[in-house]
Amino acid sequence: MKTAMMKHNAVLLVGLLVGTWNVEMRKANSAPIPETMVRIPAGEFMMGDVTGDTLSNNDEYPVHPVYVSDFYIDKYEVSKALWDSVYDWATNHGYSLISRRFDKPSNHPMSGITWYDAIKWCNARSEMGGIRPAYFTDINLSVVYRTGVTTPYVSWATGFRLPTEAEWEKAARGGQQGRRFPWSESDLITHNLANYDSNYRYSYDVSITRGYHPDYDEGDTPYTSPVGSFPANSYGLYDCAGNVSEWCWDWVLYDYSKNFGYVDPKGSPSGFSRSLRGGTYRSRASSIRVSARGNFNPTYPYDWHGFRVAMTKIPEWCIATTPQPVYNDCPIKEDGKNSLIVVVHGRIEKKGGQTEPPNPDWVDEMTNAITSYLSAKGSHD
Numbered sequence: 001m002k003t004a005m006m007k008h009n010a011v012l013l014v015g016l017l018v019g020t021w022n023v024e025m026r027k028a029n030s031a032p033i034p035e036t037m038v039r040i041p042a043g044e045f046m047m048g049d050v051t052g053d054t055l056s057n058n059d060e061y062p063v064h065p066v067y068v069s070d071f072y073i074d075k076y077e078v079s080k081a082l083w084d085s086v087y088d089w090a091t092n093h094g095y096s097l098i099s100r101r102f103d104k105p106s107n108h109p110m111s112g113i114t115w116y117d118a119i120k121w122c123n124a125r126s127e128m129g130g131i132r133p134a135y136f137t138d139i140n141l142s143v144v145y146r147t148g149v150t151t152p153y154v155s156w157a158t159g160f161r162l163p164t165e166a167e168w169e170k171a172a173r174g175g176q177q178g179r180r181f182p183w184s185e186s187d188l189i190t191h192n193l194a195n196y197d198s199n200y201r202y203s204y205d206v207s208i209t210r211g212y213h214p215d216y217d218e219g220d221t222p223y224t225s226p227v228g229s230f231p232a233n234s235y236g237l238y239d240c241a242g243n244v245s246e247w248c249w250d251w252v253l254y255d256y257s258k259n260f261g262y263v264d265p266k267g268s269p270s271g272f273s274r275s276l277r278g279g280t281y282r283s284r285a286s287s288i289r290v291s292a293r294g295n296f297n298p299t300y301p302y303d304w305h306g307f308r309v310a311m312t313k314i315p316e317w318c319i320a321t322t323p324q325p326v327y328n329d330c331p332i333k334e335d336g337k338n339s340l341i342v343v344v345h346g347r348i349e350k351k352g353g354q355t356e357p358p359n360p361d362w363v364d365e366m367t368n369a370i371t372s373y374l375s376a377k378g379s380h381d
């Protein structure tokens with residue numbers, strides 16, 4: 001193919017102009033995945049207390065297989081610096097956020113936030129980056145959730161969002177099986193590995209120092225540590241154990257006995273408490289095990305309530321700095337044809353200035369159709 005291309009010395013980009021090319025969307029589509037996120041590969045894992053630590057009357061049972069599609073997630077808990085970088089933009093663009101403020105350095109995790117603030121902040125981070133957000137106040141996914149307290153409708157495939165509990169646990173396990181903590185070197189914990197409240201009563205808590213982490217227990221609470229102060233897990237995630245606990249999407253029912261699905265489960269359809277995972281600077285070792293489940297009223301902004309952000313897998317063309325053809329090989333110029341058709345991924349502009357999000361499936365379909373057409377003409381193999 002490459003030889004043929006060189007021989008013809010005329011490479012065409014074939015494709016389609018989709019609706020009205022929208023400069024704003026071009027920026028949006030080319031918004032790179034932040035370097036601070038990692039991709040979690042799709043696959044099955046065993047969710048729940050696989051070590052049998054909490055066999056009686058516990059919300060981490062039954063242990064069950066869950067398949068999670070690939071997605072991206074922050075390596076770090078959202079830091080105060082990251083929070084602030086979005087907060088000012090948000091409050092200047094119609095968002096209301098009621099986070100509490102603690103006198104901690106900017107490299108500490110943001111804490112003291114409600115679940116609703118976490119959700120709205122995710123939307124602001126999306127909009128600030130020119131990306132279609134994930135949370136809306138209407139079932140048609142047209143009114144962006146920016147203010148107040150409501151149970152949002154979710155556009156799962158777009159924008160920054162909270163991970164589901166299943167996504168969080170899969171990411172926190174780092175691809176390891178059967179472990180108690182996010183690390184795989186042992187099933188033990190010490191203050192060298194996490195910011196938590198060490199106590200002798202747990203056999204797997206073998207820290208020499210006890211109580212709050214001695215490096216971070218000065219001044220006022222929260223006794224948080226700078227994000228990324230401890231070793232990362234195998235996926236490159238920091239602080240999945242301890243520091244601040246992390247809001248997840250799910251409404252929480254007591255245990256996993258209700259079946260909410262094998263593929264990408266999203267928890268109970270309704271409830272009173274939202275999931276918080278990973279435990280906190282003030283949690284005992286039992287509560288920062290990788291399967292341990294916390295939950296809280298989503299309006300409570302305790303000083304150990306933080307979060308990290310997830311994102312559904314983004315097609316390659318969203319990562320590219322310029323729009324790219326969907327396929328790898330360029331078709332060969334047809335004899336006697338000089339037209340240059342360019343693949344553009346845009347959004348369709350409708351009456352009244354409303355726009356629809358780009359539809360990658362549709363673009364792929366059309367690209368395949370064009371490629372088939374050219375193949376039939378003998379101009380593309």
Ligand SMILES: [Ca+2]
Pocket residue numbers: 213214215216217218
């Ligand atoms: Ca100290």
Ligand SMILES: [Ca+2]
Pocket residue numbers: 077239240241242243244245246277278279
């Ligand atoms: Ca954490």
